[in-house]
Amino acid sequence: MSGKGNEKEHGIETPGTMVLVLIFLTVFAIAFLGNLKWLATAWWVK
Amino acid sequence: MSASNEAFRTCDVTGFRVHRPAEWLIRVNAVAAVVCVLIGGIYGLLVALTRWPAVHLLDAAWYYRALSGHGLNMLIFWIIFFEVAGLYFGSAVVLNSRIAAPKVGWLAFILMVAGALLVNVSILRGKADVLMTSYPPLKAEPMYYLGVILFAVGALLAVILFFATLVVAKREKTYQGSVPLFTFGLTAAAIIAIFTLAHGAAIYVPTFLWSIGLLPGIDPAIYRTVWWGLGHPSQQINVAAMISIWYLIGTLTVGSKPVNEKVCRGAFLLYILFINLASAHHLLVDPGVSSTWKVWNTSYAMYLAVVASMIHAYTVPAAIELAQRRKGYNKSLFEWLRKAPWGNPAVAGMALSVFVFGFLGGLTGPILGTEQVNIIAHNTYRITGHFHGTVVGGTTLAFMALSYYIVPLIFRRQIAFPKLANLQVWLFGLGVAGLSATMMLAGSYGVPRRHWDIAFSGAPFGVEVNPAAYMWLALMGISAIIAAIGGALYCLIAVVTVFFGKRMDSPKDLTYPVSAPAPDAGTGIAPSL
Amino acid sequence: MSINVERVWWKPVDKGEKIWIIIALMWAIFLFVMMPWWHYYGKQNPSSETYKVSPEKFQELTNRMIEQYKVGEDAGIPVVAPPPGSDVFLLARQFQWTPVLKFKKGETYRLHLSSMDVQHGFSLQPTNMNFMVLPGYDYVLTMTPTETGTFEVVCNEFCGIGHHAMVGKIIVE
Known part of the structure; x- marks a missing residue:
């Protein structure tokens, strides 16, 4: 891409988006692992 | 050019040569879509008010009928009519082409309308109390299955017409280079639609034959396996269409162009290859x-489709951020977002659609799709919450948001009640977000989906349902009312605009402006479409 | 107007996109590994054990178990206390689960599920564990109750207008 503006400052052109998707991934990971933990407390076994 | 010039008009806003027969097909399909969303919405409100235990509106039989009608009118009829309109727009209009065979388009439309009518009549007659999945050996009357088949054949014809129009446009050289990203995404959706509808034929035709007594029975496990080859990928058609619309709205509202279209297009390819699993x-x-089959099929390739969705989750906002930064909104991390044209309902609708789809519908999908987690989630209200996040908060809201551009461009009318339009997307988006979240929370206490009475009246044993579940179900009912008001406003605005809206005579009559491309971001409006 | 879209496939990918694609791929690989890993080391997994069975045969097996181990009746439904380790049959039909089962905490049972008519859903509450029950298929779950109490079996697959009244019971002592 053209290499002006924010690129030099942040190294990537869309830092705001990067922050947003990292928040998304964090929520995703917590929800996923939380479900596995929750599952482990249920009382039947395979 | 093989078609005569009278068959075309030139759009004064976009400069497109619009093929009039294509435009009429887009119009009738869009109107049918709105009629279906209205019917499905009424059913939906009745369903939600029944599941709110303090209200418990309908009796058991009518609850399940309303639920069947809600599922089919919303998930199938509204969405597919809208998608067919979108396919004609993305092929004929966006590529400056004639539509390959308008008569086929009309045949498709008639079949779809006939199918939708048969299904609705069958449900209202009480002869199809089988819910949307119609798992055998529960049996509906033959007319019901026939209606589904007619609708699917019509949809298949429409998809074929889309491909034929792509071929015509290519052969008649109405565009140069690649097809625009919007059309590319729709092509992905259309390819998924072909194998989805093939699954539908493979299961509904034998089921129809069984219902008229020509086949002795349908194996329930085989039915489930094949039916979900229809049921799930059809949601992926919606996802592909929705994401195409996100890119399009970005282009229309802030003049955005993806940072690198290769990445977006590659992600669409991943959908085509892997999402069916x-x-x-x-x-x-x-x-x-x-278990081997389950683990393998849900993990190895589904996650490549998850990667595809995560890529879009980056590239969609990135395109908008880039365009906004190039317009000078460059100060902090989020000035580009704060200074987005929020007064435009397409922008607010799209932002909500991205948010609800991502955080409520999207990330819960792979979690519920984990073999072990599914034990604590299968057939609970968590599942319903998940797909209301994807298909209502995501797809339906994106379709509504795009309508605020498509309706003026295609019907040549100014949007009626523009202030209400702003309120509409927020009411609907937040209502659905609440609906999705409260359903999942209620479901986490084991509240079953598709269930008339969690007080279990008439059962031999009482069931102690956690009081928290009652609270979430009440909040679900309230959210549903908010979403229903948002949905009703959408229908009101669409109907008044289409039939009584002020005519549009020049580009300045456009209710919401089409943004010029952001500086350095492309070579003109059409390419970034 | 003329439409001319530049071809994009050779353009280099932006740094931010590259970073994100790598992160997304790593997350996908983690998700991918998690399921088989849990399958071997986790304690909860859906069963793989399935047999074809006719409704008549399943009914017969259930009746035989009821005759052998019946200890009483509850709401007109036989209550059965099968010995630990044995094959236990739970029969689903519109709109009833037969029989009521009595288990011992910490003991393992082979629970067979099948339906006489349409599809049903086995949903154990309030523990919240859910499995499908199909006619013609015998689904065998190897189960070990780890708590005492009374648990309800709710049907959570739509099976007809009386669906909501389909509740069974498992008692763990």
Whole structure:
């Protein structure tokens, strides 16, 4: 891409988006692992 | 050019040569879509008010009928009519082409309308109390299955017409280079639609034959396996269409162009290749298929489709951020977002659609699709919450948002009640977000989906349902009312605009402006479409 | 107007996109590994054990178990206390689960599920564990109750207008 503006400052052109998707991934990971933990407390076994 | 010039008009806003027969097909399909969303919405409100235990509106039989009608009118009829309109727009209009065979388009439309009518009549007659999945050996009257088949054949014809129009446009050289990203995304959706509808034929035709007595029975496990080859990928058609619309709205409203279209297009390719396997996660706690089959089919390739969605989750906002930064909104991390044209309902609708789809519908999908987690989630209200996040908060809201551009461009009318339009997307988006979240929370206490009475009246044993579940169900009812008001406003605005809206005579009559391309961001409006 | 879209496939990918694609791929690989890993080391997994069975045969097996181990009746439904380790049959039909089962905490049972008519859903509450029950298929779950109490079996697959009244019971002592 053209290499002006924010690129030099942040190294990537869309830092705001990067922050947003990292928040998304964090929520995703917590929800996923939380479900596995929750599952482990249920009382039947395979 | 093989078509005569009278068959075309030139759009004064976009400069497109619009093929009039294509425009009429887009119009009738869009109107049918709005009629279906209205019917489905009424059913939906009745369903929600029945599941709110303090209200418990309908009796058992009518609850399940309303639920069947809600599912089919919303998930199938509204969405597919809108998608067919979108396919004609993305092929004929966006590529400056004539539509390959308008008569086929009309035949498709008639079949779809006939199918939708048969299904609705059958449900209202009380002869199809089988819900949307119609799992055998529960049996509906033959007319019901016939209606589904007619609708699917019509949809298949429309998809074929889309491909034929792509061929015509290519052969008649109405565009140069690649097809625009919007059309590319729709092509992905259309390819998924072909194998989805093939699954539909493979299961509904034998089921129809069984219903008229020509086949002795349908194996329930085989039915489930094949039916979900229809049921799940059809949602992926919606996802592909919705994401195409996100890119299009970005272009229309802030003049955006993806940072690198190769990445977006590659992600669409991943959908085509891998998303069909996601259907396996409907069978995670079924007899008949082994754990190896379940783990393999839900994990190895479904996650490549998850990667594709995560890529879009980056590239969609990135395109907008880039355009906004190039317009000078460059100060902090989020000035580009704060200074987005929020007064435009397409922008607010799209932002809500991205948010609800991502955080409520999207990330819960792979979690529920984990073999083990599915034990604590299968057939609970968590599932319903998940797909209301994807298909209502995501797809339906994106379709509504795009309508605020498509309706003026295609019907040549100014949007009626523009202030209400702003309120509409927020009411609907937040209502659905609440609906999705409260359903999942209620479901986490084991509240079953598709269930008339969690007080279990008439059962031999009482069931102690956690009081928290009652609270979430009440909040679900309230959210549903908010969403229903948003949905009703959408229908009101669409109908008044189409039939009584002020005529549009020049580009300055456009209710919401089409943004010029952001500086350095492309070579003109059409390419970034 | 003329439409001319530049071809994009050779353009280099932006740094931010590259970083994100790598992160997304790593997350996908983690998700991928998690399921088989849990399958071997986790304690909860859906069963793989399935047999074809006719409704008549399943009914017969259930009746035989009821005759052998019946200890009483509850709401007109036989209560059965099968010995630990044995094959236990739970029969689903519109709109009833037969029989009521009595288990011992910490003991393992082979629970067979099948339906006489349409599809049903086995949903154990309030523990919240859910499995499908199909006619013609015998689904065998190897189960070990780890708590005492009374648990309800709710049907959570739509099976007809009386669906909501389909509640069974498992008692763990």
